[in-house]
Amino acid sequence: MSIQVFKFGGASVKNHEGIRNVANIIQTYGVQKPLVIVVSATGKTTNQLEEVIKQKFVQSDQAVQLLKAIQEKHNHIAQELEFEADHSIYQEIHEHIVEAEWVIEEDREMPFDYAYDQIVSVGELISSRILHRWLEKIGLHAEWLDARELILTNDTYRDARIQWNETNQKIQSRILPLLKTGKIIITQGFIGSTSENNTTTLGREGSDYTAAILSSALQAEAMTIWKDVPGILTADPAKFVNVTKLDRLSYTEAIEMTYYGAKVIHPKTIQPLKLKSIPLYVKSFISPEGDG
Numbered sequence: 001m002s003i004q005v006f007k008f009g010g011a012s013v014k015n016h017e018g019i020r021n022v023a024n025i026i027q028t029y030g031v032q033k034p035l036v037i038v039v040s041a042t043g044k045t046t047n048q049l050e051e052v053i054k055q056k057f058v059q060s061d062q063a064v065q066l067l068k069a070i071q072e073k074h075n076h077i078a079q080e081l082e083f084e085a086d087h088s089i090y091q092e093i094h095e096h097i098v099e100a101e102w103v104i105e106e107d108r109e110m111p112f113d114y115a116y117d118q119i120v121s122v123g124e125l126i127s128s129r130i131l132h133r134w135l136e137k138i139g140l141h142a143e144w145l146d147a148r149e150l151i152l153t154n155d156t157y158r159d160a161r162i163q164w165n166e167t168n169q170k171i172q173s174r175i176l177p178l179l180k181t182g183k184i185i186i187t188q189g190f191i192g193s194t195s196e197n198n199t200t201t202l203g204r205e206g207s208d209y210t211a212a213i214l215s216s217a218l219q220a221e222a223m224t225i226w227k228d229v230p231g232i233l234t235a236d237p238a239k240f241v242n243v244t245k246l247d248r249l250s251y252t253e254a255i256e257m258t259y260y261g262a263k264v265i266h267p268k269t270i271q272p273l274k275l276k277s278i279p280l281y282v283k284s285f286i287s288p289e290g291d292g
């Protein structure tokens with residue numbers, strides 16, 4: 001199977017127009033081959049969730065209020081996508097929020113990093129639910145998978161290490177049969193799980209890394225990161241005027257670039273792709289027809 005892996009970052013799904021646009025990209029460029037989609041939390045949701053976590057350790061009622069605001073923001077996106085009031089998406093959002101609320105309200109002492117991962121993971125869980133229901137609504141056969149059943153890690157919370165053998169095995173056994181039935185897979189970036197079923201995260205901006213792990217385990221034909229830039233540029237276009245697009249980079253050049261601070265791709269992303277010789281495309285979700 002020549003599988004494609006698409007990763008959509010938070011900026012691409014920040015509101016209902018973003019979700020519609022991502023779905024258009026999937027319909028135009030994604031449905032010709034078996035497709036696995038990895039999605040980040042919407043817009044600045046991860047930063048908002050970090051605030052929730054800080055407040056949990058200061059004033060937990062404040063934390064619950066902030067969490068409710070995040071729920072409202074996502075309900076609003078669902079409303080803008082014209083999901084009926086009784087559609088299951090609202091219940092799905094609610095259930096993920098409740099999971100986080102339990103952690104906030106738990107009395108027992110817990111380490112900050114552990115609490116962080118249990119709560120911050122809700123961002124990706126919710127964004128992927130919305131995208132899943134939207135794809136379904138427009139007639140695509142999509143299956144939502146919980147990344148915590150695919151990406152198995154140790155318990156270094158906030159910077160979890162992948163247990164490669166278990167992870168490869170889970171990804172292959174869960175995803176390949178579904179792809180064979182013609183389903184599009186949609187899952188979350190950034191999050192994983194320990195063998196004790198505690199949620200972990202792979203470090204901020206870690207969704208790219210998730211997509212690379214999936215690409216590697218599935219021996220994907222290619223991985224594409226859809227971003228708000230036309231491709232890999234010589235500098236951050238928000239800060240510099242004379243930037244040009246690099247049409248092609250070797251794996252080694254790309255690794256060096258990310259380790260020297262280029263924010264365009266998460267530093268851990270390239271190595272798994274390099275090992276399997278899987279090409280990585282960086283393309284614009286604003287002008288998807290570009291070469292990247």
Ligand code: ASP
Nearest residue numbers: 040046190204205206207
């Ligand atoms: N949502 C997470 C973050 O903002 C992961 C990601 O976007 O890649 O750090």
Ligand code: MG
Nearest residue numbers: 010040046205
């Ligand atoms: Mg993000």
